[in-house]
Amino acid sequence: MRLHTRPPGTHPAGMPAAGVFGPVPPLALLVALFVALFLTGCGRLAQHPIVPVAREEVSSNPRVVERLAGPGGRVECGSAVTGRSSDTDGVATLEFEAHGPRGRGTVIVEGKKVGTEWGVTRLELRPADGGEHLVLTADLEARTGVDTPKFDPSASATNPKTAPPPPTDIEISLPPGGPQ
Numbered sequence: 001m002r003l004h005t006r007p008p009g010t011h012p013a014g015m016p017a018a019g020v021f022g023p024v025p026p027l028a029l030l031v032a033l034f035v036a037l038f039l040t041g042c043g044r045l046a047q048h049p050i051v052p053v054a055r056e057e058v059s060s061n062p063r064v065v066e067r068l069a070g071p072g073g074r075v076e077c078g079s080a081v082t083g084r085s086s087d088t089d090g091v092a093t094l095e096f097e098a099h100g101p102r103g104r105g106t107v108i109v110e111g112k113k114v115g116t117e118w119g120v121t122r123l124e125l126r127p128a129d130g131g132e133h134l135v136l137t138a139d140l141e142a143r144t145g146v147d148t149p150k151f152d153p154s155a156s157a158t159n160p161k162t163a164p165p166p167p168t169d170i171e172i173s174l175p176p177g178g179p180q
Contacts, residue, residue, distance in 0.1 A: 069100030
């Protein structure tokens with residue numbers, strides 16, 4: 001009687017053994033894992049408080065609409081958001097795509113957290129064709145208002161409370177052996 005042996009992990013017909021979900025090529029598993037990690041990371045950043053503010057400004061800003069969509073056109077923002085955000089440092093730098101019938105570009109949005117509130121400190125569109133960058137920070141501030149005070153050189157000076165006078169009975173004692 002002759003015994004036939006086959007390599008471990010193979011099917012009697014010579015095919016690889018089936019996994020939990022049937023035969024799955026290793027490359028497909030790697031691609032699925034990459035996609036799952038990519039979407040999970042993008043999902044968290046897409047929920048960042050400065051992203052909806054930036055998307056609203058980009059999709060409604062007349063200069064962006066003119067550049068990417070043309071008159072009467074519409075600009076759409078991609079759902080994938082990349083970059084970094086740190087609640088500890090209170091700093092975020094994020095990117096997403098915007099596109100219209102005439103072109104596409106990358107939106108860069110930076111934000112700073114003061115207390116519990118995030119605010120946009122920089123908003124810019126970088127066209128994919130290498131054209132001039134559109135800095136949108138001032139447009140956003142004009143539309144939404146800013147919560148930081150503006151310096152007004154023509155404003156009258158305010159008188160701060162006067163400091164109390166220094167004490168008159170101060171004595172300075174030097175240790176023995178010090179300079180004479």
